[in-house]
Amino acid sequence: RRLAHHYGADPVFISASATLSGPGELLQRLSGVPEVVEITEDASARPALDYLIWQPVDDPHHEGAEVMARLVTEGRQVLTFTTSRVQAELVALRAQERAGSVSVKSYRSGYLAEDRRALEAGLQSGRLRGVACTNALELGVDIAGVDAVINCGFPGTLASLRQQAGRAGRAGADALAVLIPKADPLDAYLCEHPELIFEAPVERTVLHPENPQVLALQVAAAAQELPVTEDDDRWFGPTLPAVLERLTAAGYLRRRPAGWFWTRPDRAVDSIDLRAAGGHSVEVVDQDTGRVLGQVDPSAADRSVHSGAIYLHQGEPWLVTDYRPNEHTALVRPGRDGYFTQALGHSDIEIIEKLRHDRLGAAEVFFGTVELSGQVTGFLRRDELSGTVWDSTPLELPRHTLRTQAVWYTVDAAALTGIATKDLPGAAHAAEHTAIGLLPAFAPCDRWDIGGLSTTLHPDTGKLTVFVHDGAAGGSGFAEQGYERIEPWLSATLDRLRNCPCEAGCPACVVSPKCGNGNDPLDKAAAAQLLELLLR
Known part of the structure; x- marks a missing residue:
């Protein structure tokens, strides 16, 4: 809009989506256009879609591979979505072993462009009958002949689940969608409340254009198209002066009387990776x-x-x-x-600025800016089938820092007298894990988009403190949504802890696949006691 306005144009924006909630609000925030008209009536023809929730008795990825192999050998074209690159590879491998001569491949981000194009061509022609993939195949590729979609685990948001299921049946024939839940707090919670899958509105998309990391990259690219001036804060917001100062100090921009200019001979979009904002891939x-x-x-x-x-x-x-x-x-x-590897690490959080504050039961709840400091310190080798640890190897890698946004709560020692002192570290750690697992039910994120830290005595608060933070530099809006929905979010967390049938904790409640501390210590019962203090 800024560039068009400079040349005397005022373009009209048209945006379309099959799954968005609040599309008008999103387009308004994305484009800055003050008035947006929504057209939300769906008159499109759709074939029947049978939806199956499959409770696995084995690993959901093993069973997903079995179902996939069965369907492709019966002549169906199948997409199986997984929630990680590693699992996409493993599901494809297992399904291919069982499908014999029928072609099954994997598809994920990180492949070279020519490899992805070859896989897409195989799907479109029908030569490739099955693909195990990540959400890299959720959008942007037109495939008409898919008969069935299998989800090995909930993909993180209802919007993604419905978008992925919508890949099936586009040629006009009836289709099948299968959800195989993982041993995960969110998957277990949704299976206990299936009405959320079919009846709840999809999550509203979170935009955080004020993120200084994202804004700086966009301003640098915009400056090459047209020098940026102080008056451009109407397009880029009130933080523009600070962003311009930062880009000038870094040598990307140079100030002249007519504004800030791009200083390099190469294109900004080539020299600054707008997607991998943290550096080179x-x-x-x-x-x-x-x-x-x-x-x-x-x-x-x-x-x-x-x-x-x-x-x-x-x-x-x-x-x-x-x-x-x-x-x-x-x-x-x-x-x-025979084995896979799991990284181990250590992290710290420093509170930089408290932006919002409230009380919840015996706790104080905050939202603000934090600085993470983390380091990968080693890795485990685990058995591919059982997950049993084979051995541990130390690593010496550099420490990294990241400034982002977080939601956190603190509890005074006087309120914790009902929980044994020795159980407090496991209580806070388990409550943190389960809350991270369930935040995607209340914000449009994946558990891998966020992180956390818990301690019985944080140096900045002097109290037991549990943090959940955005994983992106500058923040991505997920932690703020957690703050705004703190009570229902932690209520769902407590509900999961109470309802999980395990005795001491399992992957469906407190055990996390991404824990850098090897899931130690964890205390499920004490975590429930801790959350009861907040919600009574």
Whole structure:
């Protein structure tokens, strides 16, 4: 709009979506247009879609692979969505073993563009009958012949679940959608309340254009198109002066009488990665041939392609032999089956600024800016089938900092007298894990988009403190939604702890697949006691 306005144009925006909730509000926030008209009546023709919730007796990914293999051998074209790259590879591998000559492949972000295009062409032509994928195949690829969609685990939001299920039946024939829940707090909660899956409105999309990290990248790219002036705060908001100062100090922009100019000969969109805002992607390279197998986002590289890690590519394990973060490269060689790796780490949180504050029972609740400091300190090798730990290996990797936003609550020691002192670390840790697992029911995020930390005595509060923070630099709006819905969110967390049939804690309540402390300590019963103090 800024560029069009400069040349005397006032464009009209038309936006379409099959699943958005509050589309008018979203377009208004996205474009800045003051008046938006919504057209929400759906008159489109849709074939019948049978929806099945499949309670697994085995690992949901194993059963998803079995169902997928059965369907493709009966002539159906199937997409199986998983919630991680590793599981997409493993499901494809298991399904292919059972499907015989019928072609099944994996599809995920990180593949090279030519590999993705070849897989998409195979789906569109019908030669490829089954694909196990991440949400990289949820949007943006037109595939008409899919007969069935399987979800190995809830994808994080109702919007994603319905978008993925909507991949089936586009050719006009009746279709099938199957949800196989994982041992996860959110999946278990939704299976206890299936009406939420079918009747609840989809989540409203969270936009956080004020994020200084995102805004700085956009302003730099905009400055190359047209010099930015102080009057452009009407387009970029009140934080523009601070962003311009930061970009000028970094050498990206130079101030002249006519405004701020892009200083480099290359294009801003090429030299600044607008998607991987944290730095350059890490290339995964076959050490013997030099072939690039894929790319890993810099924020995930230390945890996923450290030396000794198992990296899965199209169902095949590759062992990382040399991780070179300064060169944005991880060298790999063919690995062996039977195990996967899990990174371990340590993190701290410093409270920078308290922006909002309230009380909830015996607790004080806050939303604000925090600085995370974290380091990957080692990794575990785990059995691929049972998850049993084989061994542990230490690592020496650099410490990283990240300024973002968080919601946190504190509880005075006087209110905790009903919980044994020795049980408090496990109580706070378990409450943190379960809350992280359930925040996607109240904000449009995935548990991998957020993180947390808990301690019985935080140096900035002097009290027992539980944090849940955004994973993106500058914040992404999820923690703020958690603050705004703190009572129903923690009520659902307590409900999950009370209703889970396990005795001491399991992946369906307090055990987290991403815990850097190896899920120790955890105390399910004490966590329920802690949350009761907040909700009584």
